[in-house]
Amino acid sequence: MTLPINEALILSCILFSIGVLGVVVRRNIIYVLMCIEIMMNAAGLAFVAASARHGSLDGQAFFLFVLPVAAAEVAIGLAIALLIFQRYKTLDLWVVARTKEA
């Protein structure tokens, strides 16, 4: 039975592109973080697809490495988001960028 490897890779690209789109377009920091999660997830998918293609488990092992990176990244990202919210009372990145430090 042929696994839908190619299709999986294409799917991961699509998800990755949507993630990128989200990061670039959205102005709320939470959305940006989420989109980064999407990209991470797409990358993981690609890993698994690759391992399926080459028949070795390395790819899947790598997916397991992707997870902690994503987890750590979110942890810190959200912490920063909290602080930004605390300091600027808004999560809108454009507003934050414009208020130059006195």
Add this chain to the structure above:
Amino acid sequence: MAQNILFYLAAVMAVATTSMVVITRNAVYAVLYLIMSLFAVALVFLSLNAPFLALVEIIVYAGAIMVLFLFVVMMLNLQGQRGDEATKRPTRRQMIVPGALALLLLILIVVSLSAGTPAATNAALSDPKLLGELLFTKHYLGVKLSGIILLIGTIGGLHIGRGGSIPSTMEKPIDDVTH
């Protein structure tokens, strides 16, 4: 054959939910859509003969990370009030350039993949014992490193989240050097 149907189903679901994440105005909806997208990806893992990873994804990704997201969203009560600039849906105009770039990226990757060699058939079943063995022999270093990354994540989160005020973002840049 069954995998393919499952795969296509999951794929459509994944794409739909992720795009909804990007589009929705309400933060909570976005998180939920993201969770559904993770489920879809888990299904894809199943279709790729990696049941262990599918479960891991659901437990770790959906379970832990998304819960954290949900927690933060709830805390900051981003209910997507009307008129709040932060959650406003990006306008059409803003979408054009990034959209084009994302599309271009997609096409490029697809083009490069299609030139690839035909798929191998004998997909190895992702057996947790084999995987565990592999992890602690060949990728032992990787495991250690991800352990460290997690440690960094926790410390970082703690330190920053401690509420200590971030020093003003940037010290006044050295004034203009010339007279």
Add this chain to the structure above:
Amino acid sequence: MFYNNGLPALWLIPALPALGALIIFIFASRMPARAAGIIACSAISLSFLWVLNVGTTLVLGNHHHFVEHHWNWIAAGPFQGSASFYFDLVTFAFTFVVAGVGLLIHLYSYSYMKGDAGERRYFGYFNLFAAAMLVLVTAENAFFMFLGWEGVGACSFFLIGHWYQKSENTVAATKAFLVTRLGDIFLLIGLFLTATLVGVSFSQQSAWTQVATSSFIPGFGGLTGPQLILITGICFLLGAAGKSAQVPLQVWLPDAMAGPTPVSALIHAATMVTAGVYLIARFHILFALSPNLMLAVAIVGVLTAFYGATSAFVQTDIKRILAYSTISQIGYMFLGLGVGAWSLAVFHFFTHAFYKALLFMAAGTVIHSLHNEQNIYNMGGLRTKLKGTYLAFLAGAASLAGIPFITAGFYSKDAILWNTLSTKWGSPVIYGIAMLTALMTAIYSFRLIFVVFHGTPRKDIHVHLPDRLLTWPLYILAFFAIVAGFLNLPIVFGVTPIWEHSFARVFGEWQAEPLIHSHAVEWMALLGSGVLALGGAGIAWLLYSPAKAPMPEPAGDIATVENNTPAPYKAVWANFLFHGWKMDGFYNKTFVRGFRITSGVIAWIDRVFVDGIFEAIQAIVRGFHALVIFFQNGRVSRYAMVMLFGAVAIITILLIGSQR
């Protein structure tokens, strides 16, 4: 220690005043002002005694010269210069004057400068000057002489600018130093050229005679032999003209009167200004090698003499009259050199030193007793009040004018005039101008006598009687001004001229051989110049006798003010002569202003253009900075976009790369 193998050490002559100067400078603050004067006078007197000692050993022992080598000072490839001394008859004449007259002037200034604020500084530099001048005249080679040459220039700068509070003195001192320095530069170029031609050592004359006798003279650096000699000669002439205030470079001497009178007496009458004569006398072989060089020297000499006489004729400041007369008399010396009468030029220097120093010091006494009044038209009738000074002044002026048979001036000037007429290098035209100048010299010297001493005092200034130190040196010099002439009585008197005979050994076959031998013509010339002198005195009596001494009416228009000295005459020609043929103004307008403008422009160019290039580079870099900063505006999404763009670009490149 002062005698090596029987001969007296030469280094002692300049060393004594140098030591005096050193002591004065080092212990200046810890010694009373008068002590400086005493140290200075004792140093110069010891030096004078030592000069006499060395001179007598030289003359009595019938040596040609002494050479004393000390250490190897300059060894710049072909240019050698060792610190060594040379003493022959010419040096004896010059050292005798420098040390002898110098001693008298030191004594004179001991009382003249009493109570002056910078007295220690004055005597220090006075001794240093004497040391430098003695080094100049006793150096064995030209580079060591150059040490004295520039030292003398520096000391004249210090001493002219002695009363430095007034800025005119500073301007005068700077002008003196820079103009003489310009002369020094030509001298240095000349030295480098001769160094490659015949070497610059005075004791090793072998190379000189070898070049002189050989038919072919080696060229150097693209110049043929005769061309090289001509250029070197011109350089030496300009160098000498700079230091001895001859026509092209004489503008500094009249302004140098800003210094104290003893300074003018020693430096600007007796010693420093005659350094040019010494230089040409030393390099006489070089000059004798090309006839048109000799002509050049003669022309410069006679022209300067004429220039000096005409300007002195109209001056109103007593010291400026003497300054212009010094220029004129040195012109005569150059004329003597130009016609090949080397020893007579030195003789004229010898006599001139006495009566010119006498005139300056007498003028100093007059000024001192009239409380620093220098305008002769404010004086008058001093004959009765300052009798002694009057008599000394009269002797000096008579000698300057050349009153026949009794004054030294007559013999030395007449000898030069006779040689101008009779030798192969001389020419009747030059002789004519020289005689005319002699007449004018007589006129202005006696004008000085009548206006200052005769008649009734124009202003009732209380005459403060000078003390003995201000008058005794005058009498000694007056004696010499009369007696010195007998050293060189003309042959027609039936007696051998001692000076010319003894100097024949030094200048040897390079003396000018006379063309006219008949004694009758010589007598005619002798009497002619005597008549001219007496005639001049008569004319002066007619013009300036006490009854008719006309007060120069102040000039109406201020137009003829030359570097802030208004011309006192109505007549335009008088003002023209008063300002020294307006050469000083001309130099100011062209060279001085030109220098200032160019330096201003260059400083501006440096600040704007040369620096501007690097400021421009800086501006470009800052431009890039502004460009880059545009992307750094803090909006995170903008960064993401740029990253995306980068990623896409890289992937496309990789793809295209892999396709090919």
Add this chain to the structure above:
Amino acid sequence: MTLLLSLLLIPLLGTALVGLSGWVDRNFARVATLIIMIVDLAVAIILMARTSGGPVQVIHPWIPSFGVSFNLYVDGLSALLILLTTFIGVIAVIISWNEIKEKVTSFHIWMLLLQTGILIVFMARDMMLFYFGWELMLVPMFFLIGVWGHEEKLYSAIKFFLFTFTGSIFMLLALLYVYFQHAAQTGVLTFDLTQLLQTELSATAQTWVFLGLFVGFAVKVPIFPLHTWLPDAHTQAPTAGSLILAGLLLKTGVYGIMRITIPMAPAAAVYFTPWIIGLALIGIFYGALAAYPQRDFKRLVAYSSIAHLGFVILGVFVGNAAGYQGAVLQMVNHGLATGALFLIGGMLQQRTHTRLFEMFGGLWRQMPVLGGFLLFFCFASLGIPGTGNFIGELYVMGGAFTYHPLVGALTVFGILFAAAYSLRIFLATMHGPETTAFKNLPDASPRETLALGTLVAALVAIGFFPNLVTGPLYYPPDLSVPQSGRATTPAMVMPVETGTPSPVLAPTSPPLHTYLLPMNSNQLSDQRFDIASLSPDQQEVR
């Protein structure tokens, strides 16, 4: 051999001592630095005596893989410049005794580091070590100007740093090119100058190497178009800073040209000589003319040092014994005379807090001793005989005349303009009606008189005994290159002018560049003239 290392280690380790003593009490730092400097001076004097016997060399491997070795080589020229460095170092510390009030310890630490840097430059035989020393010099001087300078200190410090740094990049480029060329030809990776000099360089390669090195050093010298950093750096530097900047840093540029640029690319040097002589002449007149109208004391002196350095470069490139000795003499004299002028400028600024001439005037009555010193140094800087400058200029002029009479004549005219600005320095400050701005300024203190007195003594000593400086030099300088070394240099071997002058040397008007002829090293040693020739021996003119 420990002599060389100790020369370097004393100031280097000294910084620790200074740091410590400074921590205890500010003034201890000053005293400690002074002691260190004096000890270093003593070592330099011993070294000077030692090198009269022949060059002293120490080699320790440093980075063997790249062929970089801690290779110190001191011959006559280096020993002389080292002596000058340590001598000026002592004076610099004495002078800044009460001028530097704040951050005293770090000031003295920077001074010691600067000394080490300069000493390394003068001793380094290994090009990488040379480059290390070259950059080490920059940092302390940057801080000396930047922190303790006057009004526009930051601008000048950065300008100084950038100028020299970009210059050193060209230098590094050229050095590396030769390094790799050498490695390609001989397969040996080394930065040792002696071996690098043996690389075969084609004509174009030599041209580029020469230009690279020359530009690198020309910025430092400074030569005409690249000089604009000098006036700013000098005016804004503290007295000790501008003393060392004028006294030593400019000399490292000339030393670099003498020791590295010309031996490395002799044919290119021959080709570019007319251009460089032109630049030098422009520098002389340009420096003098630009100096005259300046309104700032130290800025005027800074421009004047451009003119003096023009003489030095002229001496170096004129290509004969006289020019070379004149260049070295002028380097030493310029260090002493212009250094002293900067000292006096600093003293005046310390007393009156200004450097502008229009504020001064008639100060001689208030400060007779200082006035006397200023008078001496102004006359020294215009080259009055009896001071070393005259001898230096005379040698350079002699060399220029042998090169070509026209060039010689132009050089001689240069000193006329020198007289103009030198007199202006003295007259504007000391002569003229006394200014009402300052009343009874304190005259030179014993400390200042000591410093200036030693400089006067040194200048007069060189003025009357130039053999002190030209003694240890031998000519042509260290060209230990085998005869066949260069393909393109003229093969004629000319009788090299030795130190012993014959009474009258019929001018052989030697061809332009005996200087650049490769002489094998054994021929070098016999034509040296040692210091002993100083004693006045009557008979034969040595």
